[in-house]
Amino acid sequence: xxxxxxxxxxxxxKRGQNVTFRCDPISEHNRxxxxxxTLGQGPEFLTYFQNEAQLEKSRLLSDRFSAERPKGSxxxxxxxxxxxxxxxxxxxxxxxxxxxxxxxxxxxxRLTVV
Amino acid sequence: xxEVEQSPQNLTAQEGEFITINCSYSVGIxxxxxxxQHPGGGIVSLFxxxxxxxxxxxxxxxxxxxxxxxxxxxxxSHPRDxxxxxxxxxxxxxxxxxxxxxxxxxxxx
Numbered sequence: 001x002x003x004x005x006x007x008x009x010x011x012x013x014k015r016g017q018n019v020t021f022r023c024d025p026i027s028e029h030n031r032x033x034x035x036x037x038t039l040g041q042g043p044e045f046l047t048y049f050q051n052e053a054q055l056e057k058s059r060l061l062s063d064r065f066s067a068e069r070p071k072g073s074x075x076x077x078x079x080x081x082x083x084x085x086x087x088x089x090x091x092x093x094x095x096x097x098x099x100x101x102x103x104x105x106x107x108x109x110r111l112t113v114v
Numbered sequence: 115x116x117e118v119e120q121s122p123q124n125l126t127a128q129e130g131e132f133i134t135i136n137c138s139y140s141v142g143i144x145x146x147x148x149x150x151q152h153p154g155g156g157i158v159s160l161f162x163x164x165x166x167x168x169x170x171x172x173x174x175x176x177x178x179x180x181x182x183x184x185x186x187x188x189x190x191s192h193p194r195d196x197x198x199x200x201x202x203x204x205x206x207x208x209x210x211x212x213x214x215x216x217x218x219x220x221x222x223x
Binding site for chain 2: 031033035041042043044045048055056091093095097102103104105106107108110
């Protein structure tokens with residue numbers, strides 16, 4: 001297992017375009033989290049899945065954002081009609097429930113909206 | 115007031131110095147994480163604590179659950195320790211993390 005993978009690493013898009021990011025968690029992990037980090041700030045929670053169920057969404061996740069984890073494995077985060085304020089690092093992390101297990105982060109997808 | 119507060123926000127040290135970064139939180143947690151982030155890089159988990167103290171190489175992390183406070187210490191600091199150090203607390207229900215704003219550390223040779 002190579003850890004948590006995120007694709008792409010970088011994305012530059014024009015305002016108004018749609019973008020989709022992918023996260024492949026550690027295979028044994030049943031929880032998957034999305035966070036967003038803007039420059040100079042700590043990450044902020046966006047949403048999380050337990051298996052395929054999306055259990056919590058932050059108020060930061062506007063109607064333009066949607067996340068899926070259809071088979072309880074990889075997840076996608078889509079942003080529609082991107083705005084300049086969406087420019088940030090989007091981080092994915094995974095963990096396992098039941099015991100206090102470690103958290104593993106992906107390298108992130110850096111989105112720049114021009 | 116943020117639920118997780120770190121201090122200092124910025125720290126400059128000379129190589130070899132002993133460094134302490136503090137974290138205070140105001141919510142109930144199941145664990146506290148110390149994370150390291152290099153410029154443009156991903157996040158690496160340094161420690162996960164639910165009580166007491168942990169040590170890994172030159173890094174030591176402590177937590178006082180009653181006082182809702184944790185510290186990260188770096189002994190014999192080195193320029194390669196230069197990074198952003200982030201404290202994050204873990205919700206006992208959902209496992210989601212609430213992050214501090216980070217401490218930017220620069221260690222000069």
